Amino acid sequence: MKPRVPAFLILAALVVAILPLGLGCAPDEPETVKTGTIPADTFDPKVWGDVYPVQYDLWLATAEDRPAGESPYKRGGDEGKVVYDKLSEYPFMALLFNGWGFGVEYNEPRGHAHMLTDQIEIDPSRVKTGGACLTCKTPYATAMREEQGASYMADPYLEVLSRIPEEHRELGVACIDCHDNETMALKLSRPALTTALESIGFDHEGATRQQMRTLACAQCHVTYVLQRDEEMKPVELIYPWQGSSEGAITIENIIDVIKDEPSYYEWKQGVTGFKLAFIRHPEYEFFTAGSVHANAGLSCADCHMPYTRVGSAKVSDHNVTSPLKNELEACRQCHPSSIEDLKDQVVQIQERTLSMTNRAGYATAVSAKLFETTHKAQESGEKIDQALYDQAKELYLQAFYRTNYLGAENSLGFHNPSEAGRIAGDAVAMATQCQALLRQALAEAGVSVPADINLELGTYLNNRGEKGLMFDSEVELKDPTGVQDLLTPAESLGY
Ligand code: HEC
Ligand code: HEC
Ligand code: HEC
Ligand code: HEC
Structure with missing residues (x-):
């Protein structure tokens, strides 16, 4: 499936591309020289890498261990430890989430290359829902949806995983998730996002380049609900944004959408017995809800994919990570502080x-x-x-x-x-x-x-799930x- 990009959009993108970012301090953007063609539906990043080797190498680097301990509140700081148990860090979460997968194993995020392997290794209770869990983790999810509709979501997790070509069963976010193969313009590959943007009246086809540098990330770094049928099988993946508007997807509005809708209830809280929905990684909603940086026109990519020099090439840093793990290079393009x-x-x-x-x-x-x-x-x-x-x-x-x-x-x-x-x-x-x-x-x-x-x-922290996870006393509270x-x-x- 090749998305059609209207000619006027390409023209608009070119016009925007030669204008400065609109922020006086923004540096000149990278110049891209295209040296080959990438066929439509190319999942394999290596093929994209033949044309864009610098971005490819940086993208590969998301698999590397991150330096530890830059923010004492992000990482315990103990070297070599790559998976952090959020429930030991925040014991109240073990109590509140008791009753389903998140109360069993809940880890801090790692580099993009790990997204699928981390999910395969997590306690089986976390992926009990089925193929729906793969929606954000594999570039093949969109193709599966096109072929069989939303029903892949209810099929068993491992079965859906086995439909992915063997060599890509560990592949996380790939070039095809964010780029158009012909123009290399940013594109949105997740239908849940385009539907949600429509629901708040945001015309994503007319999005500016700077907005796209945020929306590319909003494909996954958003909260969602898995709507369930009476047998608790997932039938649809929805961003609970109805009633909100761009730049004002507030917690109040999200709660209004999820609180009284039984088909959004995904689990039963152990302590209270209440049936509840659940909120996941709302980075896009939170950042765009009137933050100083969003108001100043920044995008996610400004801080997480700053321009960087590799040899003679100047490129967007595709080794997406915390700015603190990258010497705050991104910030220093605007803030003169040390x-x-x-x-x-x-x-x-x-x-x-x-x-x-x-x-x-x-x-x-x-x-x-x-x-x-x-x-x-x-x-x-x-x-x-x-x-x-x-x-x-x-x-x-x-x-x-x-x-x-x-x-x-x-x-x-x-x-x-x-x-x-x-x-x-x-x-x-x-x-x-x-x-x-x-x-x-x-x-x-x-x-x-x-x-x-x-x-x-x-009681809630110990003997969790099939792995029998325990409170990790080495994790700093x-x-x-x-x-x-x-x-x-x-x-x-x-x-
Ligand atoms: C296809 C889904 C997807 C897209 C698109 C995506 N992310 Fe992620 N991101 C994830 C997942 C899943 C994780 C956690 C991976 C893990 O823990 O195994 C993650 C982790 C991260 C991390 C933590 C990395 C680290 O080194 O600890 C950062 C930062 C991040 N993403 C930023 C971004 C930004 C910025 C964009 C847009 C340019 C983006 N992501 C696009 C799914 C996505
Ligand atoms: C003004 C700069 C800035 C912007 C803009 C920004 N971030 Fe961040 N982000 C940060 C900083 C700083 C942290 C904290 C990192 C740390 O503690 O190591 C962070 C943390 C994160 C993390 C967790 C990283 C980790 O190592 O666990 C993710 C994921 C993330 N941001 C995604 C996004 C997304 C998606 C957007 C856009 C919706 C965005 N960020 C916009 C600066 C920014
Ligand atoms: C999570 C989304 C994401 C993924 C995955 C991704 N990119 Fe990008 N890419 C971006 C963003 C954001 C930009 C900046 C675009 C802009 O400023 O308009 C970019 C820019 C580029 C550019 C333009 C030059 C530059 O460096 O700014 C090239 C070429 C490129 N990417 C190649 C790749 C290749 C090759 C892969 C796979 C190995 C890849 N990208 C994977 C988000 C992504
Ligand atoms: C593209 C330019 C740009 C980048 C990149 C940027 N900032 Fe900012 N930042 C601004 C602007 C503009 C403001 C608002 C005006 C002001 O107070 O200077 C601001 C405000 C702030 C504030 C005060 C407001 C608040 O939210 O508390 C802090 C702290 C800050 N920035 C830290 C950072 C850090 C840390 C990074 C990197 C992770 C970063 N900034 C990246 C432009 C930028």
Whole structure:
């Protein structure tokens, strides 16, 4: 399938390409010399690499180990360790996500080359849903969808994997995912994104080059829901953006879409028994929701694929990674500060975000435990005031999805610091109010509840899944301000 690019778009792209980025500080862009042709439907990056060897070599480098410990909140810093257990880093997540795959194994992201292998190696409970899990991980997903429609999503994961040509069963994001083979212009290959953009009235065909440098990433770095049928089989993959507009896909709107739609419920939370949806890696939504950098016209590629010189060639750095693992080269094209100062700025933002996310996470976890107590009381015949219960549940869901969102966003707040503060503040207030209502309802029913709720984190952190994963005491607890100790007295950590 070759997407048709109208001639006026190519012309528009050329015109835009010779204009400066619109940011006074932006450097000249790379000049591309095409030395060969790439046939349509070429999945194999090596063939693209014959024509564009420099980009190909940089792309290959996403498989390399990343230097550790640049941001203390991103990586534990222990050399050689490449997969990080997010549940050990944030124990409240083990409690909140208990009940399905994310509560079993949830890791920090690695380089693009690993995306498919990391998924194959993860605990089988994470890919139980089926072929849907491959939608973002293999360039073949779009072709499968064209051939058999959305039904591949419900087929067993390993069966769908086996339909990919053997030599590409470990291939992650490839040139064909982001580029048109003839013009090399950026293109969107994931139908879920184009549908979602239409739903918010964003005409992606008329997107500027700078917008495309963000949308290419929004093919995967977005949150999505897997709509399920009555047997819990996935039938469609949807970005929950209805009711939002470009630059304002807010957490409030996302919650409005997912909270009361049973076909979006993907799992049952162990502690509360509530059926819930789930929020994943909302980098695009969070960054574009009025961040300083988005407002200044930056794209994802500006920071994650800065121009770089390789020999005599000047190219976009296809070794996509954290700017902190690349000497903040991207930032220095605009900010004259030293590497150290820039790094400190990033880490400070992350520190504040983490402190607030922890508050929100533990407050939500305490609410979840109070629901557990409430449900036990109901089971043993105590009468719980329904109005208080309903109000508490609404507040709980609001707090839960906010906490879920902050924990899933991969920059730890950097992409939009003030938005992170706003969301975390609301989550803390909602979870705290929820606790007050449940305590009142329990008190009225004559059930006494201790001041300190034992979160029993050890129960959720240990013996997880088929691999029997345990709390990893070598992973530093992410607690920059000591707030975790305050919120969860040592005895309740219990691991
Ligand atoms: C086809 C889906 C897809 C596309 C398109 C995509 N990503 Fe990713 N990205 C992923 C997945 C999946 C991971 C996590 C891989 C893992 O942990 O195995 C990831 C990881 C990352 C990481 C962490 C890398 C590291 O070295 O730790 C960064 C940064 C990143 N992506 C940025 C981007 C940017 C910027 C773009 C657009 C230019 C982009 N991604 C496009 C799916 C995608
Ligand atoms: C102004 C620069 C900037 C822009 C623009 C930007 N990012 Fe980031 N991004 C960062 C920084 C800084 C971090 C934190 C990296 C760290 O802690 O190591 C980060 C972290 C990430 C991570 C996690 C990386 C890791 O190592 O775990 C991903 C994924 C990511 N960004 C994707 C995106 C996407 C997608 C966009 C566009 C929607 C985007 N970024 C826009 C600067 C930026
Ligand atoms: C995740 C998306 C993504 C993938 C995968 C990807 N690219 Fe790119 N590529 C980009 C972006 C973003 C740009 C910058 C485009 C712009 O500024 O208009 C770019 C630019 C280019 C350019 C123009 C010159 C330059 O360096 O800016 C070439 C050539 C290129 N890529 C080749 C490749 C090849 C070959 C592969 C596979 C080995 C590949 N790309 C994989 C996103 C991607
Ligand atoms: C293309 C230019 C550009 C790049 C690249 C860029 N910035 Fe910025 N940055 C800006 C502009 C413009 C502003 C807003 C005006 C100002 O305050 O200077 C800004 C604001 C900031 C702020 C204050 C606002 C906030 O969000 O807290 C910080 C901190 C910052 N940048 C850090 C970074 C870091 C770290 C990087 C690299 C990961 C980076 N910037 C990359 C242009 C850029």
